[in-house]
Amino acid sequence: MKLSILVYGSPNGSQAAATAYRFTKAALEKGHEIYRVFFYGDGVYAASALNTPPQDEQDLSSLWRELGEQHNLDMVVCIAAALKRGVLDPGEAKRFEKSAHNLSAGFTLSGLGQMMDASQQSDRMITFGY
């Protein structure tokens, strides 16, 4: 089945973010296709390269990046939701004259149109959080 994953929960604020990751990993292992992982709302915090959890705790940003690399996942972060929460790529940092950028490798900033495209191209949208 062709699935898209919507991640709304923040890595630290809800179980949903970790469950989204494990669901995605399990779906891939079962042979399903992941059309897109779309991070929205507080879910965008998973795309910050500055998350630095203690060594004995789960690091969702790294886990997503590794899974993304392994399976060539399309991991899209809503640009409006990301900007307001301080998750910027180099282009946006320059555009808004910010001194730093922090979008983790493997993630792309894009618009809500990507969520709508996923709704049209996927057999199922699976929501985590809210």
Place this chain on the structure above:
Amino acid sequence: MSTTAKNILAVMRTGPYGNQTAKEALDAVLTAAAFELPLSLLFMDDGVFQLLPQQDTQGIGAKDLSATLPVLPMYDVERFYVEQSSLESRGINSAELILPVEVLDSEQVKVLFAESASILSF
């Protein structure tokens, strides 16, 4: 795109203020409308509070979402549903809401979910 497009059901389940959820849900809904995708909205649980008239957000520095929701019919979004028990348990009368809604009981909500090709839950 709209002739073969999958119909989307946006489920609004959170109150309008207190976090960004309802605001960001509305942004997603407006995007779907701008793409001319066939779209229905279902308000349930605390989401029914989004439909109350005379919202005044001046004191909390938040955007008044009730000013935006009524523009949806201008984007040809015209199917608005509200779950009956969510209204009843909150003492809200469907006649006082800011959008023309159809009230559904839980059986009809089940059918609505089953008939929707794609569900966006907020």
